[in-house]
Amino acid sequence: MEEKFFGHSVLRKEGREKVTGRARYVDDLAFPEMLHGVTVRSSIARGRIRGIHFGDGIPWSEFTVVTAADIPGKNEIALIEHDQPCLAAEFINHPEEAIVLLAHADRYLLEDARRAVQIDVEPLPAIFSIEDSIAKRAVIFGEDNVFKSYHVEKGNVDAAWAQADIIVEREYRTGAQEQLYIENQGMIATANPTDGVTIWGSLQCPYYVHKALVTLFGLPAEKIRVIQAETGGGFGGKEEYPSMIAGHAALLAWKSGKRVKIIYDRAEDMAATTKRHPSRTRHRTGVTRDGKLVAMDIDFVIDGGAYATLSSVVLSRGTIHAAGPYFCPNVRVQSRAVATNAPPHGAFRGFGAPQGIFALERHLDQVARALNLTPEEFRRRNFIRKGQTTATGQLIQEEVNFNALLDRAFRESGYHAKRERFARENPGATIKRGIGFSSFMHGAGFTGSGEVYLASVVELEATREGIVRVLAASTEIGQGTNTVFSQIAADALGIGYDRIEIAQPDTGAVPNSGPTVASRTAMVVGNLVETAALGLKRTLVDSGLLCDACTEDEFVRACRRYIETRGPLRSRSQYEPPPGLLWDDATYKGDAYGTYAWAVYVAEVAVDTVTFEARVTDFVAVQEVGKVIHPVLAAGQIEGGVAQAIGMALYENVVWREGRMANGQMTNYIMPTAADIPPIRVFFEEQPYPFGPHGAKGIGELPMDGPAPAIVNAIENATGICVREIPATPEVLMEAMTEEVGIFD
């Protein structure tokens, strides 16, 4: 098929609406007779609710008030486990847990009312750290506070230590990180027993919200309708939490009989919604004197917060990525997601992988140092290659050329020359410069058998005018879904990009193409779009209305004739796994992902030894992501991910006080600005993946994985200081630098 649009940077499909301010996000939608809704939340981390008091001076009879007792179905946010209530009924398990909902037409009065509700709580002992959770200082989930654990075992780690000449053991930590999409979360709902529930909102996964509402209201699936409004960024933060807000808005609408809008402000969004899981990783690594890995023993723990939510799945991806793109005959990864009394941690771009990869890529620099090898030479001796197996025993069947990626990244960054120059210039300098790198991979699509269970569906529908609409639940959240689907469909049909329309994701109108997560939309769903498009064309060809090599005019005429004579012209495709993929959920062995994106990132830093500030001064990102569908969008994904990861590495510090975020404002939670981000130079190597559209692989999460360890490796190169936790704020660097002698030489 001719690639007229694939591989070209066509204009973003909804770009015009966005640059003119005409795009309608949920808070831009207004309806007559609409009420506003607010949430009364817990001020303490754990306790038993003794009573709810509605204070004086508020005309309560004008308000719609909802508590757990008003829930028509199950008081549960249906996702994986069944532990999280929509509204706390008796027990509170984290600060900011929702207890009472209020609605009123006057937003100012509503705020006064929210403050007038007093929740009387008998406090219970709470736990706030991975250590306290493991030590069971209080048991808050099951018998041992463990939401989920995995055990990956390859070869025989215990026996392999004997072959190791050197064993290096270290511990690494990563902090929570706020997704900080610029559009706060929000929903609008209508709900009544006759029509059911309809939701408009800022969300990534319409069918997740749909499932949650079916359970919450006990209504048949067809009575629930979820519509995505234009969404101002998600990054995982609008994967599971929107089910909660949708439930709240719908409960208020159900009770009031009116349309209800709930829009969080920034403080509420930061305090109450999910963040990246904090982590602790312990590595014990055995190598031979000539620099070969013989044993890797990895203990990976993430803090899940108060409810299970998606922690088991985040843990799964983190576990599988924890041993990185290296061949080691003996690997053990033991992992746990544990409960604490913080708001549940959740999906955030990378989904567990950035935490494990930070630990590994920092650790390998320590192992290299112990071996007296350069970081690159040590890695070159262990990079995984075609024909070798990963930690889960997955046989790599594609060409993987990490040496080429590394060579290119070093060439583009001037790595060796800079390393020499910095070594020469740093002694005596106040500002010390360094350069470091990381090599890593990211599995594309759902883990293991996930895509098979999802069994995603896409439909295409042609109009009489020869416009083809793509019907999918995959959402545009800035990453380019609308554009990429249009490119793929247009090429498959041999028609213009402007002839493709993307239907608004609406569970009443589009099939379930799965959640918009896991770097799966372009690769997995894009492939379904292509299959459905080819099917639609095949229908026209088989009906004798069209020849294979048609012009656009012929296509348009054929659509009209088909619809006039035979009825609707639609085509449907459903996911089928690539042949030969095998995964065992019980043993955690097999083909964890259909394919991986591979990358080497190089970071250059300047560390001020007076202020202890580290700054990234240059960044090179080299990756192999299969065929690039849209060069501008693809580079935009990498640049945006790198910027978020620079924030994760250096600036974005969630300060916890008794399970509550103490710095939940943009004033004191610092994300990178235009003044903080270095030039990010992006390079693609393209190795076609046979089961992605035109050879494309997943890309979205990859750039979140590598920057943090590359940056901290560069800090070590600059200062000689071994930082093992992020964010590496000035406070962390000061402590590390003043502990070690040498930096002030």
Add this chain to the structure above:
Amino acid sequence: MTETFNRIGISCNVNGEQRRVQAFPMERLLEVLREEMRLTGTKEGCGEGECGACAVLMNGAIVNSCLVPAIEADGADIRTIEGMARGEQLNAVQEAFLACGGAQCGICTPGMVIASVALLERHPHPTDAEIREGLAGNLCRCTGYQKIFAAVVRACESSGDKKPVRQ
């Protein structure tokens, strides 16, 4: 608040059109634009002047409309994102954002476009440092800013007579 103050009449010129609305004196200009005038292109990101999503031009200067009380807008000349294009004809900055991939999720885009317009009015040929400084009050979580910088350079090349000084 509802009991303490009464609404007052606010007159201002918005995107070339004379408007008169009733608003509380200390109501945020952001609300006046979004709620009273239904100009929803101006966005709220943080409500405390950190993110720049609510940026508009007031008497030619860029302001965060979440920090401007309505009473200050009385008599002012205000330009919002809705006033940037002439009908269907995008201005040079909007055109460049579209062409360069400067908009992803789009929520920061109205403010970024306003900030870029303000920057180019101050510095028709900005240096790299001036671009970064000029946009440092507008947060973008999607792009990593690179394509936004490229868009500003393109806008200035397409409207100006010489290339910006890069350093």
